[in-house]
Amino acid sequence: MRLNTAIGDDLSSADRPTNILCGLMQFAAERGTDCNAWFAGTRLQPEEISNPDTRISYRQASTVIRRALAALAVEDLGLVLGGRQNLGNFGLLGLAMKTAPDFGEAVRVGLAYQRNSGALMDITLAEQGDGCVAAVASAPEEARDLQPFLCEELFSSVLQLVRELVGPGFCPQRLELGYKAPHHAQRYRDVFGCEVRFDQPRHALVIDRRWLELPFTSYNPVTSNQVMTLCRMQMDARPACGETTAALESHLRTRLRENPQMAEMAAALHLSERTLRRQLAEEGTSFSAIHDRVRTKRAMELLRDPSLSIVAIGGRLGFNDAREFRRAFKRWTGRAPSQARRSGD
Structure with a gap:
């Protein structure tokens, strides 16, 4: 399943929210690290990153992230940032998923409106032959050097979101990553609580398909329709x-x-x-x-x-x-x- 992707066709098109950069800046502030130099030459103003109206390009985001990773020098930074996420951090998208009738529909909503979250990886849903489905993530070739950080942040934040939606007992079948095992590979296993495979041909979080059938007892069609309308308005409000x-x-x-x-x-x-x-x-x-x-x-x-x-x-x-x-x-x-x-x- 592939719907409205997180990554546009033009990497210089300012079409995405600033969520990840905002998280990096907050982390830097906690450590007393000045992040102004990260934005030099990008035409971005640090004070505008927390403005919900601000939109940035993939190229700008990549430049800032590279500088942030070098300045902060925290090897598992993606896992740290992703682990801090909760339903509220996903804004209207999180609420729309929460008000869906079941987890399967919540996943479809998340895929359809993933661009609203400021994601820097594109997620598609792939059927497996073993009774599982895989959330497969991809990024442009220009961001190959950032893929470990982006995968850590994406998959760990998705894990936090899913556990808030279906309960703390949720556990993936496995995590597949298309890069070599880092020094902190054990942290992946601790965070995801499942088998983690490195050097794979794709980046994917694999889950038992039966999770998609889980109904949400809090479902209310009126509330769901209201929130979905707001999600559509949010996506249409700021053209690239x-x-x-x-x-x-x-x-x-x-x-x-x-x-x-x-x-x-x-x-x-x-x-x-x-x-x-x-x-x-x-x-x-x-x-x-x-x-x-x-x-x-x-x-x-x-x-x-x-x-x-x-x-x-x-x-x-x-x-x-x-x-x-x-x-x-x-x-x-x-x-x-x-x-x-x-x-x-």
């Missing part, structure tokens, strides 16, 4: 964009009140204005289109706060004159701010 577009959006979100111009944003991204314009054109957009999109989204958020006047909202978006804000908002949305507020969008 290029790295430059994503970086510009990130910088603009923090400076809307200043009404920054293109030259200022180019300098913030360490680009010339001409280069920024060219790169945005290559990604099919422009500075004004991105600026308007970011302002529109923020305006809609602020309009939900009844304590803020239209004048105050316009000021937060960089408009000195409320009339200018009203005209701009109508150009963006086809409605006046007051109409949007009344409709509750």
